[in-house]
Amino acid sequence: MRNATIKDVAKHSGVSLKTVSRVINREPSVRTETRERVERSIAALHYQPDPSARSLRSTHSYAIGLVYDNPNAHYVISMQEGVLAACRERGFGLQIHPCDSSAEGLAEEIIRVSRSARLAGLVLAPPMSEQPALIACLKAADIPLVRILAASEDPADGSTCVYVNDRRAAYAVTEHLIQLGHTRIAFLWGDPHHGSSSERFMGYADALKAYGVPLNRKLVLSGQYSFDDGFRRARKLLAVKEAPTAIFGSNDEIAAGVLAAARSTGLDVPWDLSIAGFEDNPFSKQAWPALTTARQSTSEIGQHAALRLMDLLRQNRDGHTDSSVANESFVPELVVRGSTAPPRSASPRAEAPAGDTDSID
Structure with a gap:
């Protein structure tokens, strides 16, 4: 059987070719009743507009x-x-x-x-x-x-x-970690030429400021949006004397690399180290434990x-x-999963002060 054409749709719905074209192009000048009739005909005939043919027929x-x-x-x-x-x-x-x-x-x-x-x-x-x-x-x-x-x-x-x-969502992720009782929270940047990297960092910094947690620049590392870079930077952070109790990766690939680094050093996630990511891609769901993240x-x-x-x-x-x-x-x-929990021997923190949650110095 041949594919339905715009002429078939016009005949089936009892309108002109021009009216069918207006419906397809979502032009507002078509009456609701007529639009619905044409859309029913399009569905009944399984009509699919051909972009190439439309372009040839039109300027x-x-x-x-x-x-x-x-x-x-x-x-x-x-x-x-x-x-x-x-x-x-x-x-x-x-x-x-x-x-x-x-x-x-x-x-x-x-x-x-x-x-x-x-x-x-x-x-x-x-x-x-x-x-x-x-x-x-x-x-x-x-x-x-x-x-x-x-x-x-x-x-x-x-x-x-x-x-x-991204800034508001990163605030929510960081706030979640703070309210669990974490104060040594590391942040791993994504690619610096992506605006999302700086927006997510600012959300992280906003939350620390709102809860009175000092921003430790030694826990903030630049890098790329990749698994390998997340692994490399996490190994560096976990080797220091005052290692972080939580790491926030700028995306889920970074966070998955952090999880692999934690496993390679024998840490128990989330009890020895909480990990959070961003975007909610397959890495976050397939990891074990599944990653806390921001669903985008x-x-x-x-x-x-x-x-x-x-x-x-x-x-x-x-x-x-x-x-x-x-x-x-x-x-x-914010999507909370099994990769985040209170640090050992810590109690949850109080709510943030009102009116101090949307800017950094």
Whole structure:
């Protein structure tokens, strides 16, 4: 059997081809009753819009790009799944473009790819989304884009984004460790050129300050978002005389490396050492004990970023010269599992002082 076409949908729902097109493109001018009738026909006929055919029939492109540079395979796959879900929902094609965020000529590379593939716009993942010079170049080239970035508040800089409040989530993770009774809490940074690294560190520092716990710089180590780097830095921390009783890794790969380091030195997790991570990727669930972490729905974040890009493109097609789409915020959620517990011979700490939980010196 042949695949259903837009003409089949129009005939089945008793409307014009133009009306079906408006429904597919989520244009607001269609009456609710008509939209629902067309959507029922789309479902009944199992119709799937062909982005290539739509682009050929139209002066507009129906394909977007996802641009990323991230060594974390789970992050990349989850982000792709979310953006692809939005594309399927709206009938868009998707082109994936991994790149080196530190490469010379990065802006020219992205512009060339966008134009050669006739991409309607881009979803930019960190760290490219956090590079002002790159954003300025893409805007000057009239390439619509939506950024995904780490920020504790709406940047309100005129560029549409989906921002993740890593700082608040890192505060919650650190607060959990403090309330268990830990005062020697180490922090392992991720890649310094990712905004999430500094946001998570600031959340950690905020919580220490709020509870009156001194920030010991010897317990804060720079590094990368990787298992190996987590292992290496944990072995260094655990070899000192005043070793930490808890270690907070900037992501779950780092935390899994810490767990391996603790095992290699004969420590009992969580009683000798509590470990926490960030993101809630498969490392956190498959580890033994399972890792306390901050759950970040990377797939959902990617989906919402792509939908915002498509809303922006629709406004551009409708001729809105001042097109803008509201920015959206996500806050990762603390998930407590078996890798954290009170330190030996310690009692839980009191609540933080009111009004001193959202800034550092």
